[in-house]
């Protein structure tokens with residue numbers, strides 16, 4: 001068993017998820033690495049917060065407000081960093097330059113320029129495993145669709161839809177936070193936030209957006225701060241992208257071909273609490289999965305001469321990395337995070353090679369395609385036309 005000392009920078013929503021997942025890392029039964037959380041860093045490290053993290057990880061030796069102390073800890077091999085987008089370039093490059101393997105959060109740089117700076121730092125240290133967090137590809141429904149893509153079961157893909165929908169911002173009285181301000185969240189708005197999560201699976205499948213027509217909406221333009229004063233809320237709330245997309249060459253389709261992909265990233269989608277979905281329509285089969293019905297995969301395969309009917313398959317918790325849970329138990333959000341962190345630490349142990357194509361985390365080069373797409377989407381919205389990616 002390879003033991004690995006780990007540091008955590010950013011003790012907000014995702015930092016807590018990370019500590020919780022590491023505490024139950026032994027749920028993963030078939031993984032030859034044992035991460036141990038030894039250092040935590042948060043800008044607002046209050047005693048109560050520190051107590052909570054220590055209760056999750058009694059192995060913590062260092063708790064600090066200065067991320068440099070984590071990065072200079074000689075025994076720490078890997079860090080997970082979950083901080084606002086305007087800090088990604090500074091902290092991620094510092095982590096890479098200090099020689100730590102890095103799982104950074106999406107969008108992996110506040111904009112394309114910051115993303116290029118992070119990728120350049122990673123290119124200088126090819127021995128390090130540098131990856132971007134996005135857990136949805138590890139959901140059993142997404143994995144099943146990935147297997148179908150791998151085996152060519154869909155035939156020629158005719159169309160696909162991907163999306164991530166929230167309703168939390170429907171309430172205009174919801175207080176503003178850094179995710180609703182361009183200075184800290186970035187000009188992409190919802191695309192850099194929810195949008196990035198739609199991309200790992202199609203990019204890993206070899207799909208490439210060729211051009212995009214984007215329709216972006218800023219629905220709530222101001223929100224109250226903590227004192228109740230209205231502040232500008234200058235981020236895009238909802239984004240709908242139509243992308244002409246090129247499929248990878250495969251045994252099924254020897255020539256390159258194109259098909260439409262629709263991506264929706266909405267913070268204001270009434271009735272949708274946290275719905276990530278994918279639908280793939282092919283000439284031989286189709287499949288649809290949404291976290292709204294997390295245990296269900298919808299499948300349609302065509303048999304000549306027979307009526308077409310969608311079938312509904314219960315998924316259970318079969319995923320890339322087996323766990324102590326019985327396969328019949330249903331899967332959840334924190335299970336997907338555990339799978340993703342399992343994938344990252346296994347890639348560290350295996351020097352960057354995932355056990356299979358869809359069992360690896362989002363790479364810096366894949367995030368670059370996301371940045372190219374979202375930058376083109378902003379231009380498309382500005383100019384009201386289709387823009388090459």
Ligand SMILES: NC(=O)c1ccc[n+]([C@@H]2O[C@H](COP(=O)([O-])OP(=O)(O)OC[C@H]3O[C@@H](n4cnc5c(N)ncnc54)[C@H](O)[C@@H]3O)[C@@H](O)[C@H]2O)c1
Nearest residue numbers: 010011012013014015041042043044067082083084105106
């Ligand atoms: N994978 C997912 O599903 C998912 C979900 C939500 C957010 N995210 C991403 O995670 C990242 C963080 O988001 P969050 O929701 O946890 O935000 P958050 O606001 O809850 O937490 C961010 C934390 O960073 C801390 N911080 C700020 N500057 C710091 C510094 N210099 N040093 C150390 N700590 C600092 C803040 O005090 C705060 O506690 C973002 O990149 C976001 O896009 C990912």
